[in-house]
Amino acid sequence: MKLSSVKELEDLRKKIQSRRDPDKPCIAVCGGPGCLAKQCLQVRDEFIKEISAKGLKNNVDIRTTGCHGYCERGPIALIFPQGIFYQRLSIDDVAEIVDNTIINNKIVPRLLYSDVEAKQVIEKENDIPFYKKQTRLILGNNSMIDPHSIEDYLAIGGYSALGKVLGSMKSFEVLEDIKKSGLRGRGGGGFHTGRKWESTRDAPGDIKYVICNADEGDPGAFMDRSILEGNPHSVLEGMIIGAYTIGSSEGYVYVRNEYPLALKNVTFAIKQARELGLLGNNILGSGFSFDVKVNRGGGAFVCGESTALMASLEGKPGEPRAKYIHTSEKGLWDKPSNLNNVETWANVPMIINKGSEWYSGIGTESSKGTKVFSLVGKINNTGLVEVPMGMTLREIIFDIGGGIPGGKAFKAVQTGGPSGGCIPEEHLDIPVDYERLTEVGSMMGSGGMIVMDEDTCMVDLAKYFTNFLEEESCGKCVPCREGLRRMGEILKDITQGKGSMEDLLLIEDLAGMLKDASLCGLGITAANPVMSTLKYFRDEYVAHITDHKCPAGVCRELITYGIDPDNCTGCGLCKKNCPPEAISGERKQTHVLDTEKCIKCGICYDVCKFDAVRKE
Amino acid sequence: MKIDESKLDSIIKNYNNEQGSLISILQDIQAEYQYLPREALDHVAKSLKIPRVQVFGVATFFKTFSLKPKGKQLIHVCMGTACHVRGSKMVLEELERKLGIKAGDTTQDNEYTLETVNCVGACALGPVVVKNEEYRGLMTPIKVESLLGTKKAKR
Numbered sequence: 001m002k003l004s005s006v007k008e009l010e011d012l013r014k015k016i017q018s019r020r021d022p023d024k025p026c027i028a029v030c031g032g033p034g035c036l037a038k039q040c041l042q043v044r045d046e047f048i049k050e051i052s053a054k055g056l057k058n059n060v061d062i063r064t065t066g067c068h069g070y071c072e073r074g075p076i077a078l079i080f081p082q083g084i085f086y087q088r089l090s091i092d093d094v095a096e097i098v099d100n101t102i103i104n105n106k107i108v109p110r111l112l113y114s115d116v117e118a119k120q121v122i123e124k125e126n127d128i129p130f131y132k133k134q135t136r137l138i139l140g141n142n143s144m145i146d147p148h149s150i151e152d153y154l155a156i157g158g159y160s161a162l163g164k165v166l167g168s169m170k171s172f173e174v175l176e177d178i179k180k181s182g183l184r185g186r187g188g189g190g191f192h193t194g195r196k197w198e199s200t201r202d203a204p205g206d207i208k209y210v211i212c213n214a215d216e217g218d219p220g221a222f223m224d225r226s227i228l229e230g231n232p233h234s235v236l237e238g239m240i241i242g243a244y245t246i247g248s249s250e251g252y253v254y255v256r257n258e259y260p261l262a263l264k265n266v267t268f269a270i271k272q273a274r275e276l277g278l279l280g281n282n283i284l285g286s287g288f289s290f291d292v293k294v295n296r297g298g299g300a301f302v303c304g305e306s307t308a309l310m311a312s313l314e315g316k317p318g319e320p321r322a323k324y325i326h327t328s329e330k331g332l333w334d335k336p337s338n339l340n341n342v343e344t345w346a347n348v349p350m351i352i353n354k355g356s357e358w359y360s361g362i363g364t365e366s367s368k369g370t371k372v373f374s375l376v377g378k379i380n381n382t383g384l385v386e387v388p389m390g391m392t393l394r395e396i397i398f399d400i401g402g403g404i405p406g407g408k409a410f411k412a413v414q415t416g417g418p419s420g421g422c423i424p425e426e427h428l429d430i431p432v433d434y435e436r437l438t439e440v441g442s443m444m445g446s447g448g449m450i451v452m453d454e455d456t457c458m459v460d461l462a463k464y465f466t467n468f469l470e471e472e473s474c475g476k477c478v479p480c481r482e483g484l485r486r487m488g489e490i491l492k493d494i495t496q497g498k499g500s501m502e503d504l505l506l507i508e509d510l511a512g513m514l515k516d517a518s519l520c521g522l523g524i525t526a527a528n529p530v531m532s533t534l535k536y537f538r539d540e541y542v543a544h545i546t547d548h549k550c551p552a553g554v555c556r557e558l559i560t561y562g563i564d565p566d567n568c569t570g571c572g573l574c575k576k577n578c579p580p581e582a583i584s585g586e587r588k589q590t591h592v593l594d595t596e597k598c599i600k601c602g603i604c605y606d607v608c609k610f611d612a613v614r615k616e
Numbered sequence: 617m618k619i620d621e622s623k624l625d626s627i628i629k630n631y632n633n634e635q636g637s638l639i640s641i642l643q644d645i646q647a648e649y650q651y652l653p654r655e656a657l658d659h660v661a662k663s664l665k666i667p668r669v670q671v672f673g674v675a676t677f678f679k680t681f682s683l684k685p686k687g688k689q690l691i692h693v694c695m696g697t698a699c700h701v702r703g704s705k706m707v708l709e710e711l712e713r714k715l716g717i718k719a720g721d722t723t724q725d726n727e728y729t730l731e732t733v734n735c736v737g738a739c740a741l742g743p744v745v746v747k748n749e750e751y752r753g754l755m756t757p758i759k760v761e762s763l764l765g766t767k768k769a770k771r
Contacts (some may be wrong), residue, residue: 034740037751071740219696222737257643257680258736260749298639298678301734315638316670317677333636374739376698382740414697450697464700468734474677577758579713601713602706603757 002277004285006167012276013154020155025060025102026080027051028143032067032226033261034383040075046094047077051102060102063152066142066230070130071383073113078125078143085125086111133400135362136386137370138346142230147265150272153233159278161349165241166286169352174245175201178348180356182368187213187304187341188419188445188521190367190434196338199328201246203336208248210239211332211339213309214255214262217301218417219468221448223372224342226384228255228262231346232269236292238345240279241352243290246338251292254309257299267294301418301472305520306331306339308474319474320520341446343372363389367433371447375401378408378453387432394428397451408453412536416445418465418472419525421532422458441532443525457554458537459544463491465529473522480523483514487530494541496557497548504541507534553615556600560616563604565590567612574604574613619655623648628663635664638674642681651682679734687722687729691763692746696735699742703756707743708732710757714764728764 003009029035029044044064051060068076073087079101086097086108093111100106112121113128122128145152153159165174179194200208212235216224228235239251253270255263270292273279281289295313302308303318310332312318331337347369351359360368367389373396376382380402387396393413397403404410412422421442423430430436434444452461470484487510493499511527518524534541543549550558563574563583570588575581582598585591593604593613605613627644631637638660645656652675661668675681693708712718715728722729738744741753745763752763 033736033738033751034753037738037741037744037753074740216737217734219700219735220698220739221735222739225737258733296640296643297680298643298674299680299734300678312639312678313636315634315636315674317673319677374698376739376742377701382698417697448697450701452701456701461701464697468695472734579710601709601757602703603710606706606756607758 001275004277004282006163006284009159009163009278009284013157013160016151016155023081026063027060027097027102028063028065028078028080030066030068030074030076030078030143031064032069032071032074032142032230033222034067034071035074035076036261038074040089042091043075043077043089043094046091047098050094050098054098054103056098056102063146065145066147067139067226067384068143069134069136069139069226069384069386070128070381072381083124083126085113085123085128087113129402130381130383130385130400133391133395134386135370135388137350138227138234138343138372139230139384139386141234142226145231147230147232148268150233150269150276153231157353158233158349159237161352162237162240162278163284164352165244166284166288171201171245171247174241174352177351177356178245181351181359182356182363182366183344183347183351183359184367184434185340186343186347186371186446188416188443190444193340193344196328196340197242197246199326200248200336200338203329205336207250207335208246209332209335209337210243210246210248210251211309211313211337212239212251212253212345213304213306213339213341214253214259214266215297215303215309216256216259216342216446217304217472218446218448220376220414220450221374221417221446223374223384223447225256225259225262227342227346227372228259229265232262232266233273234346234349235266235342236269236273236279238348239292240283240290241348242338242340242345244288248338249289249291251290252313252332253292253294254303254313255294255296257296263294263296270294300474301468302474302520302522305522308520309339310337317474319476320522322519343447364431364433366435367444371432371444373447373449375449375451377414377450378404378456379451380405389433390431392429392431393423396432396449397428401451404451404453408455411452411454411456412458412533414442414450414452414461414529415448416443416528417448418469419443419521419528420445420448421528422452422461422536423532424536441528441535443528455552455554457495457550457552458533458540459491459495459550460552460554462530462533463488463495466491466526469522469526473526477517477519477523479514479517480519480526483510483518483523484526486510487514487527491530494544495550495555497544497555499541499545501542501545503545504534504538559600560595561593561598561600561602561604562595562614562616563591563593564612564614567610569610569612571609573607573609577603577607579603617653617655619649619653619659621659624656624659625663628660633664635666638664638666638671639678642671642675646681650686651684654683684722685726687726689728689748690746691728691730692733692736693719693730694734694736694738694742694744694746695732696739696742698739699735699744702742704743706757707745707755707760710760711745714760
């Protein structure tokens with residue numbers, strides 16, 4: 001069925017909503033990447049089996065949804081209409097939930113979230129500390145939607161912004177709304193979305209493209225993946241509105257090949273939207289036509305850069321080009337092109353629906369709305385968090401993230417991916433917005449937030465990012481290709497205790513050269529991880545160079561392993577697992593480690609249950 | 617290697633012989649053969665009427681493509697930042713020791729190919745290893761043995 005007017009769309013929505021009973025029990029099982037890895041689909045299948053075994057098939061809905069955010073507690077299921085949050089589920093818990101909660105409306109306390117400090121269990125999602133401080137405008141809908149059901153999206157008001165735009169707004173009015181909202185790009189640069197749209201809109205030419213960048217390459221970030229997997233229609237709706245505003249009839253979604261589920265869900269969503277006439281010719285009878293194609297990325301980090309991405313869309317190697325010709329004038333196939341990332345597009349429908357004034361009321365002076373972060377690394381509550389711009393890093397890491405596990409000390413938080421920097425404790429109280437993060441030597445980036453504790457070596461981390469970028473550099477410009485290689489060699493020397501203090505000056509020189517002379521953003525920002533660690537953790541560099549010590553105990557050449565005779569019980573576990581057979585000792589006798597044979601793989605340190613293996 | 621040209625032609629036809637779809641075409645061919653046979657690349661260049669150098673350029677630029685055949689079982693070790701700070705390097709090294717190969721290589725019996733990947737987006741569970749598309753989270757070197765199963769588990 002193709003909808004031929006806005007009225008038909010609204011009629012369909014009313015029909016769908018009227019068929020739905022808000023009191024009908026629904027089990028929403030999180031199918032996000034974290035829960036999937038924890039076998040949530042087996043839990044879901046068990047629910048399906050149990051519900052049919054109890055003859056409740058027609059009385060209970062079971063929905064597999066996108067990411068709920070709290071990956072640490074997966075597999076997660078939300079039970080509606082009550083909104084009960086069950087966590088860390090296994091298939092053995094399913095029958096109990098069905099018997100108690102679904103049939104007898106009783107709670108199963110042992111499966112609820114328990115608050116260690118308050119010594120209480122918490123029933124509802126929004127009362128859990130992890131969720132309490134969040135504003136989940138984008139992610140919140142994930143639990144209400146089966147990503148394969150356009151009806152679910154329509155039921156919660158989906159495509160109503162598109163209806164409003166096509167039914168009652170001129171394209172310049174949409175543009176004004178987006179400009180006034182203050183929305184800025186969520187992919188890295190933070191450019192004003194409205195201004196970007198405007199320049200493509202004003203560029204001469206009949207054929208224009210809109211592109212969704214879903215090539216989420218920042219290691220440690222999975223926000224875009226979860227939006228595209230969990231709520232693909234919100235991204236499409238944003239793109240259609242953008243295309244209408246800009247005057248484009250063709251769009252592309254460029255998805256990472258490493259995200260097969262995102263690829264599948266967005267492809268399916270496009271098909272459904274076409275069937276309803278929300279994509280294609282004469283959308284909702286408005287005379288406006290637009291369609292979207294999906295392209296898979298090839299696993300190149302540099303393709304997150306807009307000109308490289310466009311080259312890749314043309315079937316060429318993903319090499320960026322100099323930016324003196326703007327993509328808004330000559331982008332894909334040399335036509336005016338507008339590229340935004342997944343999260344940016346997903347913001348558009350709600351700005352249209354709730355108004356630019358409402359949207360610009362959220363956030364700080366220069367950064368509006370909410371931002372999704374992937375809070376990972378050495379943190380208790382790993383997962384996706386969505387907060388209003390302007391919340392402090394401390395609130396995000398300690399109130400929402402629950403702090404550092406194992407009583408370890410916080411050392412730094414890395415934001416902005418390989419182009420970003422490490423922020424130390426002393427700056428934890430800055431409000432998170434585009435400018436403040438840049439001021440402290442990092443950047444917003446796409447939203448990765450990797451927390452590090454005392455066991456993370458900052459020199460090793462700088463080396464990690466430099467090696468990453470060296471490998472991902474496309475090799476087109478010399479400063480990036482050669483500069484990163486030399487930088488990597490210097491850092492390698494330092495982590496092996498072969499560095500000198502002059503090396504630090506050389507690093508600074510190289511960093512300046514990379515910034516001034518590189519062709520694209522990858523090289524220009526490539527020194528940020530090194531420079532920020534050098535600025536805030538210079539003492540760690542010095543310890544490697546002058547004392548030949550790695551304070552965090554990470555850099556292999558600078559540590560030795562040994563067994564503490566006071567703690568060793570002679571259990572033999574380390575001996576059994578030692579790859580080079582460097583550990584000897586009789587059962588129940590103190591073991592001895594031969595440092596000559598030791599390859600410093602760290603396995604003994606990991607397996608010892610008695611804290612008897614020491615790193616020095 | 618002998619390749620089935622009609623199979624290649626049907627893949628190319630799916631994309632209307634468009635030069636711009638080169639990456640998608642190569643991805644579909646790789647899905648078929650698990651790698652990109654040289655002969656297939658030659659055929660694609662001819663069919664799309666583009667120079668071989670462009671086809672090989674694309675095939676070697678993107679990490680997703682392999683010009684070498686792969687083993688029956690694929691093991692991807694995530695080297696993303698979240699996995700890195702939680703010790704993914706130690707997991708990779710243990711896999712390299714147990715399999716007797718380096719990352720990027722295939723065991724002699726063609727059983728395993730070991731590769732690294734920049735980030736699989738399951739950061740909350742780091743370190744993550746993906747074995748034949750199955751995600752294993754919170755990996756440690758000691759869990760490598762059970763990941764590999766009985767085969768190759770002996771030191």
